[in-house]
Amino acid sequence: QVQLVQSGAEVKKPGASMKVSCKASGYTFSSYAMHWVRQAPGQRLEWMGWINTGNGNTKYSQNFQDRVTLTRDTSATTAYMELSSLRSEDTAVYYCARKKSATNGFDIWGQGTMVTVSS
Amino acid sequence: QSALTQPASVSGSPGQSITISCTGTSSDVGGYNYVSWYQQHPGKAPKLMIDDVSNRPSGVSDRFSGSKSGNTASLTISGLQAEDEADYYCSSYTRSSTWVFGGGTKLTVL
Numbered sequence: 001q002v003q004l005v006q007s008g009a010e011v012k013k014p015g016a017s018m019k020v021s022c023k024a025s026g027y028t029f030s031s032y033a034m035h036w037v038r039q040a041p042g043q044r045l046e047w048m049g050w051i052n053t054g055n056g057n058t059k060y061s062q063n064f065q066d067r068v069t070l071t072r073d074t075s076a077t078t079a080y081m082e083l084s085s086l087r088s089e090d091t092a093v094y095y096c097a098r099k100k101s102a103t104n105g106f107d108i109w110g111q112g113t114m115v116t117v118s119s
Numbered sequence: 120q121s122a123l124t125q126p127a128s129v130s131g132s133p134g135q136s137i138t139i140s141c142t143g144t145s146s147d148v149g150g151y152n153y154v155s156w157y158q159q160h161p162g163k164a165p166k167l168m169i170d171d172v173s174n175r176p177s178g179v180s181d182r183f184s185g186s187k188s189g190n191t192a193s194l195t196i197s198g199l200q201a202e203d204e205a206d207y208y209c210s211s212y213t214r215s216s217t218w219v220f221g222g223g224t225k226l227t228v229l
Contacts, residue, residue, distance in 0.1 A: 035218070037165075044122060045157070045165065045208050045220040061217055062120065095164060104212055105155040105170025112164055 002026035004096050004110035011116045017084040020113045022096030029077035030054040033099040035106055036070065036081045040092040050099070051079060086117045123148065123209055123221035130227040136197040139224045141209030142190060147219055149190035153212035156185055156194045159223075160205045168207075169194060196226070204228040 007021040022034065035050040049060035051070040058070045069082045079096055094113045097106035124142040131137040141148065141156075148154055152172045157165035167176055169185035172192060182197045192211070196203055209221040 037220075044223045045159075045210075047210070047218040047220055050218075059216055062215075097165075100170065100176075103171045103174055104153040105167045105174075105176065106157075106165075106210075107167050107170075107176060109164040109166075 002098075002108055004098065004108055006094075006096060006110040006113045009114040009116075011118065012086050014087055014117055014119055016086050016117075017082060018086060018115055019080055019082040020094050020096075020115070022079045022081070022110050024077045024079070024098070027098075029072075030074050032101055034070075034072065034079040035097045035099055036068075037095045037097055037106075038092040039095070039112075040089070043092075046092075048081070048094075053079065086115075088117050091115065091117045120147075120213060120215065120217060120219045123211060123219055125207075125209060125221040125224045127222070128225045128227065130229055131196075131199045132229045133199050133201065135199050136195060137199060137226065139194045139196075139207055139209075139226070141192040141194070141211075141221050143192075143211055143219070144190055146214040147211040148187065148192050148209075150214055151212050152187065154185070154187060154192040155210045156183075157208045157210065158203075158205045159208065165208065199228050201228050 005023045030053045036048040051058045072079045096110040098108040100107045156169040159165045172187045173185040207224045
């Protein structure tokens with residue numbers, strides 16, 4: 001079935017970088033854009049950016065412009081989100097989400113990856 | 120990009136209807152018919168309930184409906200059921216070619 005499976009929880013030190021993976025299966029990976037969304041504990045969803053999995057083009061939220069990098073490996077049908085210069089406020093659950101091709105909703109979500117930033 | 124504005128909480132009794140609003144600007148909600156609504160139960164990933172303002176994906180109950188007027192979109196849930204109790208988020212495409220979410224609304228079924 002169509003699913004996105006993300007990498008496991010991580011604990012990072014302030015100033016470090018993190019990289020979360022999102023393995024897609026059950027559909028043609030390069031035909032659907034992949035978005036990344038995060039949610040701090042008890043807080044709202046926050047859109048981070050998206051990658052065109054076909055050509056690799058990206059667009060980032062201004063809130064993360066200088067710290068986030070989205071990539072993909074089409075042969076592995078996997079998308080990646082790397083966030084650098086981590087601070088405590090980056091403690092959150094990070095989700096990958098597939099955007100529907102015909103409309104503009106995010107129809108398939110990964111299970112989420114909890115990242116804790118703590119010294 | 121500021122978050123879209125949603126009420127922090129709404130409530131209703133089983134069988135009733137409720138409406139959750141989502142207010143943005145002409146640069147997002149008002150400028151495009153690209154508003155989506157997501158349901159999120161505690162500890163779970165969000166689930167798409169409505170996209171493109173009023174399109175209901177396959178498998179979503181017809182008790183859920185969406186609309187838009189000007190810079191405000193709305194999600195209506197009719198015939199409230201206990202399992203509808205969750206957080207609801209709206210989202211919109213923006214003029215900057217980005218997406219933005221609302222602050223979220225906690226729905227309580229009394």
